[in-house]
Amino acid sequence: MDTTATPAPLPRPAAPPSPGYSPRAHPDYARTAERRPWFFTRPTAGTGLVSWLTTVDHKRIGILYGISALFFFLVGGVEALLIRIQLAVPNNTFLTHAAYNELFTMHATTMIFLAVMPLSTAAFNYIMPLQIGARDVAFPRLNGFAFWLFLAGAIVLNVGWFVRSGAPDVGWFGYAPLTSAAYSNQFRTDISTDLWIVGLQILGASSVIGSLNFIVTIINLRAPGMTMMRLPVFTWMTLITAFLIILSFPAITIALVELMMDRGFGANFFEVSNGGLPILWQHLFWIFGHPEVYILILPAMGIISEILPCFSRKPLFGYPIVVFSGACIGLLGFGVWSHHMFTTGMGTLATAAFSLATMAIAVPTGVKIFNWIGTLWGGHLMMRTPMMFALGFVWMFMIGGFSGIMHSAAPADSQQQDSYFVVAHFHYVLIGGSIFALLAGIHYWFPLVTGRLVDEFWGKLSFWVIFTGFNVTFFPMHFLGLNGMPRRTAVYDGNMGWNTPNFISTVGAFVLGIGIAIYFAALIRSYRKGPRVNRDPWDARTLEWSVASCPPPDYNFAVTPRVQARDAFWHEKRNTGHLPAHARQPAPAAEHAPGQTQTAHASHDVHGHGIHMPSQSWFPIVTALGILIGGLFMANHNYIGAIGGALLLFAGATLWAFEGPGGYHVFPEESNK
Amino acid sequence: MSLAPAAHTPPAAVAHHDDAAASGIPNKKLFMWAFLASDCMFFGALISTHLIYRLHPPPGSPHPRDIFSIELTSFSTFILLMSSLLMAIAVNSIQKDQVRATRHNLLGTIFFGLIFLGCQVYEFRHFVHEKDLTLSNGIFGSTFYTLTGTHGCHVAIGVLWLILMYIRSFKPADPARPWLALAVAHFAIFLVAIIAGMAAVLGFVHAVEAHGLMGALVEFFNGNMVPFLVTLLALTGLAVFGRYTGPVDFGEPNAIDVESMGLYWHFVDIVWIVIFTAVYLMEYVP
Numbered sequence A: 001m002d003t004t005a006t007p008a009p010l011p012r013p014a015a016p017p018s019p020g021y022s023p024r025a026h027p028d029y030a031r032t033a034e035r036r037p038w039f040f041t042r043p044t045a046g047t048g049l050v051s052w053l054t055t056v057d058h059k060r061i062g063i064l065y066g067i068s069a070l071f072f073f074l075v076g077g078v079e080a081l082l083i084r085i086q087l088a089v090p091n092n093t094f095l096t097h098a099a100y101n102e103l104f105t106m107h108a109t110t111m112i113f114l115a116v117m118p119l120s121t122a123a124f125n126y127i128m129p130l131q132i133g134a135r136d137v138a139f140p141r142l143n144g145f146a147f148w149l150f151l152a153g154a155i156v157l158n159v160g161w162f163v164r165s166g167a168p169d170v171g172w173f174g175y176a177p178l179t180s181a182a183y184s185n186q187f188r189t190d191i192s193t194d195l196w197i198v199g200l201q202i203l204g205a206s207s208v209i210g211s212l213n214f215i216v217t218i219i220n221l222r223a224p225g226m227t228m229m230r231l232p233v234f235t236w237m238t239l240i241t242a243f244l245i246i247l248s249f250p251a252i253t254i255a256l257v258e259l260m261m262d263r264g265f266g267a268n269f270f271e272v273s274n275g276g277l278p279i280l281w282q283h284l285f286w287i288f289g290h291p292e293v294y295i296l297i298l299p300a301m302g303i304i305s306e307i308l309p310c311f312s313r314k315p316l317f318g319y320p321i322v323v324f325s326g327a328c329i330g331l332l333g334f335g336v337w338s339h340h341m342f343t344t345g346m347g348t349l350a351t352a353a354f355s356l357a358t359m360a361i362a363v364p365t366g367v368k369i370f371n372w373i374g375t376l377w378g379g380h381l382m383m384r385t386p387m388m389f390a391l392g393f394v395w396m397f398m399i400g401g402f403s404g405i406m407h408s409a410a411p412a413d414s415q416q417q418d419s420y421f422v423v424a425h426f427h428y429v430l431i432g433g434s435i436f437a438l439l440a441g442i443h444y445w446f447p448l449v450t451g452r453l454v455d456e457f458w459g460k461l462s463f464w465v466i467f468t469g470f471n472v473t474f475f476p477m478h479f480l481g482l483n484g485m486p487r488r489t490a491v492y493d494g495n496m497g498w499n500t501p502n503f504i505s506t507v508g509a510f511v512l513g514i515g516i517a518i519y520f521a522a523l524i525r526s527y528r529k530g531p532r533v534n535r536d537p538w539d540a541r542t543l544e545w546s547v548a549s550c551p552p553p554d555y556n557f558a559v560t561p562r563v564q565a566r567d568a569f570w571h572e573k574r575n576t577g578h579l580p581a582h583a584r585q586p587a588p589a590a591e592h593a594p595g596q597t598q599t600a601h602a603s604h605d606v607h608g609h610g611i612h613m614p615s616q617s618w619f620p621i622v623t624a625l626g627i628l629i630g631g632l633f634m635a636n637h638n639y640i641g642a643i644g645g646a647l648l649l650f651a652g653a654t655l656w657a658f659e660g661p662g663g664y665h666v667f668p669e670e671s672n673k
Numbered sequence B: 001m002s003l004a005p006a007a008h009t010p011p012a013a014v015a016h017h018d019d020a021a022a023s024g025i026p027n028k029k030l031f032m033w034a035f036l037a038s039d040c041m042f043f044g045a046l047i048s049t050h051l052i053y054r055l056h057p058p059p060g061s062p063h064p065r066d067i068f069s070i071e072l073t074s075f076s077t078f079i080l081l082m083s084s085l086l087m088a089i090a091v092n093s094i095q096k097d098q099v100r101a102t103r104h105n106l107l108g109t110i111f112f113g114l115i116f117l118g119c120q121v122y123e124f125r126h127f128v129h130e131k132d133l134t135l136s137n138g139i140f141g142s143t144f145y146t147l148t149g150t151h152g153c154h155v156a157i158g159v160l161w162l163i164l165m166y167i168r169s170f171k172p173a174d175p176a177r178p179w180l181a182l183a184v185a186h187f188a189i190f191l192v193a194i195i196a197g198m199a200a201v202l203g204f205v206h207a208v209e210a211h212g213l214m215g216a217l218v219e220f221f222n223g224n225m226v227p228f229l230v231t232l233l234a235l236t237g238l239a240v241f242g243r244y245t246g247p248v249d250f251g252e253p254n255a256i257d258v259e260s261m262g263l264y265w266h267f268v269d270i271v272w273i274v275i276f277t278a279v280y281l282m283e284y285v286p
């Protein structure tokens, strides 16, 4: 281990006994005389399958999100490799055109909605409440519901692989009228587009619900003293992302509702023959779609803004500017959607306006990059794996940003639109950007979540293989695009001059795949026998590292932290030479009544009674099951079945409401005696 | 770490737990505000769609003024606005821990919401059967039904939510007392009241159409006696079941639940005012 850069180790208190997930005895209701029917009996097991199905703990939900997202990341990766095999040589017959369409649609949909977004959500869930010194999110059961809803949406999208009509094949942008009944619904035998519509609706609902929860959590559950301008940058980016989600998803929801009315009930929103305007789809889609790309990148920027200072051993350069530029990007992100529509003939005024606005959005983006470089400048760099991925992010995100500015110029864009140049651009921002940051974040927070470090050798090796593979795959696409190779085409001719770059690109894709495999192998290996860490292995800055153990106890903090400054944990360590009070002291014990709300109360220890924890519940998963069943029937145009699902949804939600938040108390101090 | 049982005191002692929030705004309220912001974008996109197509009608589109019956819609709009008043009173009552008054006003809100829905059902049926405006035979129908139907769904969800809230107000404070059977019975009666009430409202509107208001009053009692009486009976049943039978679990500490429900209800009302103006009234601007 490279510890040369680490300052003198701090005196560490004796390790508290690892609480893990201890049995959750004594939920309030189990002990009262209340007559509860069986379906109101709340599960209390701390381990085992049921405990995971009924969990309301933000850390566990974060882990569930993380594991599912990584799974779908692999699925999306396999889809990508199949696409690249098809494109390796001209006139290839490896895939049919139909299969190719399904693959590129599902690859993009999977990567965006089932891999990058939920991976960010995993970090929002696990890290954000810890960063602000909270015991949980504001609505723990709703949080579980958002996860199960996500899984339901993922299932609906993917069942197409197993049914006759196949997986969705209309592109992740679902352009009408290609998606309308006339072109993609052979008289209701082809449900693949409906699966796409319904799946996205469910995923949208999940994201919005999750985001509402995060917004309330960040605004309301901050520890005392944690003012908005002391929030860790990752939490700030979570907040901005959540706002982007709740404000942009309704646009696609409406677009999908309208499409569903067209396909299922014969409405005419996008039926040109009846006066429908297909361009409306593009507007509604991109009003969502452009903010969506910032939904994918802002969390990544937040992660990078945590890692670079930590591994440069310096505070983040220009914290307020980083925060404001993030907010700026969020705002501007709503005003540039039509840069995806330069070639649709919007008229010169609109084109010029959107061109300008798009160029403007590069400014706050560039500002952030300068801040990161400023953070590195003169720092004492610790070149550990998270840092490597973070530096890779800065470099490659810059390349992606440059090509973004290139096609913000409408005349240039009319050449680049729908060519591989655009493919190169968005992979530089999405893989070089979002994915690199998420891979960095996984390495960075792995010790917090598992209590073990990832092996440095394998981590660095995976970084270099991924970095090489990525650039070999996507850099040549810039040239392919400028030479006119269109995207979304399964077969190309041999005499176009595209053969060599395509072949190189396919080779690169496999190198990238191997790199990802090494990365995962390193994670699994370290999970089982990596060196144990008790706490704070990176000498980090933010509160999530101040918890009493890795992984943190259920209740996060025995005593709610008091925050005096930005980078509170770092300051406390530097100023006092020992760990902050809340990381050492137990909570005083006292009596307290069962809670009326499901919030885990951050302030309880102030009054001197135990910590109120929300009880587990079956209803989030039951309610989500109703939506899954209803959604599958809906996609199949079986409206009776859909109503059945809706009834289950209703029943689940009703019982949920009547179940009450429940709750039990923990008294952590007794363990330290 | 050890887990110890919590001591039990009456729930009233934990009032305002939510208010400990850093911003001073209770969690549920903040949640509702954020959700409504999201819903604004939702209706914004739908209303824009309607207006875009209204400004670019394909040849042969019907003229909305030939279809609408503005008197009825004005009436149902008025009813919906009044329901907001009752909702506000319900919030006010629960904040003063007046459970009975809360119940009555919730019931009133539900009732008015149902009248609004009944009028909408009538309107849809009338437009389809008499005016030949369907979802599929033109772009105007598509946008009109989708927009107003989505709003109707919001009202219907609100009504369901209010019903659940009403039933919840009967859950006894003493956890040992059974109440589930009563809740189920309540819900069943509600269903009867809704179905019969809808039938009565629809019958009444039809009668006004056919015979004018005065004639309808006569006709109404000829043709719609049964649903009307059943509705009355069901409402009486609710009142009987709703007698005071001891302290309830749902009181002033839950005011925030009612209040955030109220925010939703008022929002849906405001959206209707926008829709009523943009879709109906604008058609009457010369």
Ligand code: HEM
Pocket: A173, A293, A294, A296, A297, A339, A340, A358, A359, A361, A362, A365, A400, A401, A402, A403, A404, A405, A407, A408, A413, A416, A417, A418, A422, A425, A426, A429, A430, A433, A434
């Ligand atoms: C400096 C900031 C950026 C600028 C100026 C920019 C500009 C653009 C423009 C003008 C297009 C449309 C190209 C075309 O279709 O002809 C585009 C496409 C795209 N951008 Fe960016 N972009 C930026 C950052 C990002 C980021 C951060 C992401 C995601 C993390 C992203 C993801 C995408 C994607 C996915 C597409 C293609 C969408 C599709 O057609 O399917 N961009 N970008």
Ligand SMILES: [Cu+2]
Pocket: A289, A290, A293, A336, A337, A339, A340
């Ligand atoms: Cu864009």
